[in-house]
Amino acid sequence: MIPGDRVLARLAHLVEEASGNAVGPAQAPLLAEAGRRRAAAGGFADLAAYVQALEGWALADEWRQLLPLVTVKESYFFRTPEHFRAVAEVVVPQLLVARAGTRRLRLWSAGCARGEEPATLAIVLAEVRELAGWDWRILATDVDEEALAVAQSGVYGARAVAAVPEPLRHRYFRERGGKFHLSAHLQERLDYRALNLVHAPFDLPEQPFDVVFLRNVLIYFRPEAQQRLVQAIVPTVAPDGFLFLGPCETLWQLTDQLAPVDLGDCFCYRHPAPAPPPAPTVPPPPLACPARPTPPAAPSTPPHQVEAGPTRPLPLPGAEAVATAVQALAEGRQEAARSAVAAALLATPTEPAAHALEGLLADSCGDLPAALAGYRAALFLDAQLFQVRLLLADCLARQGARERARLEYRVVLRTVDSGRGRELPFTEALSLPSARAARERAATALRSQFPPPS
Numbered sequence: 001m002i003p004g005d006r007v008l009a010r011l012a013h014l015v016e017e018a019s020g021n022a023v024g025p026a027q028a029p030l031l032a033e034a035g036r037r038r039a040a041a042g043g044f045a046d047l048a049a050y051v052q053a054l055e056g057w058a059l060a061d062e063w064r065q066l067l068p069l070v071t072v073k074e075s076y077f078f079r080t081p082e083h084f085r086a087v088a089e090v091v092v093p094q095l096l097v098a099r100a101g102t103r104r105l106r107l108w109s110a111g112c113a114r115g116e117e118p119a120t121l122a123i124v125l126a127e128v129r130e131l132a133g134w135d136w137r138i139l140a141t142d143v144d145e146e147a148l149a150v151a152q153s154g155v156y157g158a159r160a161v162a163a164v165p166e167p168l169r170h171r172y173f174r175e176r177g178g179k180f181h182l183s184a185h186l187q188e189r190l191d192y193r194a195l196n197l198v199h200a201p202f203d204l205p206e207q208p209f210d211v212v213f214l215r216n217v218l219i220y221f222r223p224e225a226q227q228r229l230v231q232a233i234v235p236t237v238a239p240d241g242f243l244f245l246g247p248c249e250t251l252w253q254l255t256d257q258l259a260p261v262d263l264g265d266c267f268c269y270r271h272p273a274p275a276p277p278p279a280p281t282v283p284p285p286p287l288a289c290p291a292r293p294t295p296p297a298a299p300s301t302p303p304h305q306v307e308a309g310p311t312r313p314l315p316l317p318g319a320e321a322v323a324t325a326v327q328a329l330a331e332g333r334q335e336a337a338r339s340a341v342a343a344a345l346l347a348t349p350t351e352p353a354a355h356a357l358e359g360l361l362a363d364s365c366g367d368l369p370a371a372l373a374g375y376r377a378a379l380f381l382d383a384q385l386f387q388v389r390l391l392l393a394d395c396l397a398r399q400g401a402r403e404r405a406r407l408e409y410r411v412v413l414r415t416v417d418s419g420r421g422r423e424l425p426f427t428e429a430l431s432l433p434s435a436r437a438a439r440e441r442a443a444t445a446l447r448s449q450f451p452p453p454s
């Protein structure tokens with residue numbers, strides 16, 4: 001797993017056992033740094049002594065300190081806005097009918113980071129006039145108690161709230177000293193609790209939930225751990241409830257107890273129901289969700305902005321297949337990726353992401369001609385995809401097509417500098433380079449591989 005460092009490999013194994021999060025070679029430096037820091041704080045002679053103590057489970061409390069350092073907390077308000085639009089326009093109207101008898105709703109944000117996701121759900125529900133007087137609450141859980149403490153404080157930086165539409169920001173936050181304080185009325189609806197998703201079954205008194213958000217957590221787990229987590233999650237979703245995963249995540253090959261349901265520009269999972277759900281009788285509340293923002297850029301990095309992704313939604317089979325292929329590629333499961341890419345191409349032949357994934361898959365197998373064909377097809381459909389352009393240029397360089405590669409690297413620079421570059425949608429899990437990083441890589445390649453004649 002982490003070649004060349006047995007102590008670090010043992011630590012990675014322990015972290016995975018304790019939290020489900022797989023630590024790959026890319027995260028090794030981060031893990032080493034976190035381990036050394038904790039070893040020093042605990043007065044251990046070195047990392048090896050610290051790992052030995054962890055292995056003996058003599059440091060049960062230590063995990064509360066270590067896990068926050070090694071888990072990914074990336075989140076912000078209205079992340080994947082189509083999910084929140086679907087909650088407002090499809091899920092809540094159905095639940096208003098289904099729960100009219102009890103006037104009670106329970107939602108769960110599992111792996112809630114610093115509370116951005118459950119607080120967004122609270123904003124969405126607070127906007128529904130018909131829910132006034134209802135008993136609705138949102139449980140927000142995470143393994144990271146430091147993140148939960150931030151969530152409980154309800155204080156966020158500008159970057160976290162950048163995608164909140166202005167009227168909602170005005171209504172639900174107070175700005176003080178450059179920080180945004182979540183309204184106390186919303187905080188009253190949120191229950192925060194430490195919960196490790198690896199420790200199933202979950203001791204949650206109010207389950208099953210009407211809506212479960214388990215977004216961008218599975219992505220860090222290996223397939224066996226994903227399977228265990230999904231098995232534990234299924235019974236927490238009410239028989240007529242809704243489960244949302246991250247846009248790159250899927251239950252394909254994990255369970256067939258829940259089935260994907262098309263929500264227009266995204267999908268969720270539900271227990272297969274014999275009868276179609278009742279049509280909404282309450283008009284959906286208007287919610288000013290943003291179109292599809294790119295993750296908000298830190299204020300200190302204005303150059304190399306990218307345009308928002310496509311507004312065109314993927315139809316359900318394509319969306320699921322793309323998500324499956326992304327996940328399989330991220331985990332290096334080429335066979336699974338191959339069938340998912342084929343399904344995506346069949347379902348959405350004009351979707352650039354499907355072709356780019358075909359290119360990536362071929363690239364990972366060393367099939368350069370097929371990789372070039374996939375990247376070119378994606379760029380034919382959307383010439384502004386700078387990450388795909390960079391992949392194409394790298395591929396050409398490896399193939400020895402130096403002049404073509406040089407031209408493509410230069411197009412990467414031009415696309416990014418023009419501000420019209422677009423990120424490849426639906427592929428967050430693949431960690432493709434940002435606009436800044438892509439520009440840097442193209443510039444470096446041009447400098448090192450194609451130096452100007454002296």
Ligand SMILES: C[S@@+](CC[C@H](N)C(=O)[O-])C[C@H]1O[C@@H](n2cnc3c(N)ncnc32)[C@H](O)[C@@H]1O
Nearest residue numbers: 019071074075111113142143144196197215216
């Ligand atoms: C990338 S964040 C996702 C946050 C939010 N769901 C979203 O999509 O914006 C992943 C979160 O999962 C949490 N997490 C990771 N492993 C966990 C575990 N075993 N139990 C509970 N939470 C976990 C991390 O601490 C982190 O806050």
